[in-house]
Amino acid sequence: MNEPLDRSGASLRVVVVDDHAMFRTGVRAEIERAGIVVAAEAEDVESAVSAITDAEPDVVLLDVHMPGGGGAEVMRRIARRGPATTFLALSVSDAAEDVIGIIRAGARGYVTKSISGPELVDAVARVAGGDAVFSPRLAGFVLDAFAGTIEVAQVDEDLDRLTEREREVMRLIARGYAYKEVAKELFISIKTVETHVSSVLRKLQLSSRHELTKWASDRRLI
Incomplete structure (x- = not known):
């Protein structure tokens, strides 16, 4: 696998936001092995907003449910602070309302925590490059929402x-x-x-x- 790079040729920089320390450690190990730099970690809304503001990462890997208001609240606060930030939701939940809600809040993609390490690295690189990325089953929720199948x-x-x-x-x-x-x-x-x-x-x-x-x-x- 080629090392994921940003448009300037530098290694991609990521902030990992999740309230489970062991999960953050696992994600860090997987993506750093591929050459992605983990610029910061955070465990709740307040620490996430601070870490993202300070680190200015290429991508934020963001859990949907966590203390202080959840991933959508993080995105709302960051949006008020200035330049657009690219968010990739990474959650154990595969419920339609979570997928649709976080995409409506501004996430560029949504993958579940059952994703493999190489798949996660690929997803980070793709959203950093401007693509929208979803786990296969979840893409249908988004399409149905826009088509009006889900009210x-x-x-x-x-x-x-x-x-x-x-x-x-x-x-x-x-x-x-x-x-x-x-x-x-x-x-x-x-x-x-x-x-x-x-x-x-x-x-x-x-x-x-x-x-x-x-x-x-x-x-x-x-």
Whole structure:
């Protein structure tokens, strides 16, 4: 693989933003092996904005969900500060609302954390060169959103009623998880899961788990 370079011939410079230190370490090892320079790392919105402003990287590898408001909030704050920055979302989530939301906020691409090291290096180089890059399944969400197949405005309006934790619970319940499994996955009590499910059903004006699953499936949230 050729070393990824910017337009001046210098090595690409990247800021890695993710709230899991071990994941950042793995990403750094993979992309530095290919000659990409990791100019800085950050773990939340505040540290990300500071790191990106100071480092002025070619590309920001940005997690979607993290403390302080998430990837979209990072992009909003950076956009207010001056020159355009190129963002590549790198997330464990493959939910339609996350993909569409982060692209609408200004990301140049979206890949999941199941991506291989060489694929990630290629994605960074491509977005740095002006291409849009998506994991294969996720590209369909974006195309459907622009084609009107997914009613993005309605999805956003409904989801805005839910807290971040309620969204997590909603997605797991819709995928068929039992309350006990949701509690274990999110490190919360079963009672708390029940409370969140009741709140989700009330806010979305649904009456059963079956209706919730259909609601989420219709909007490609699972």
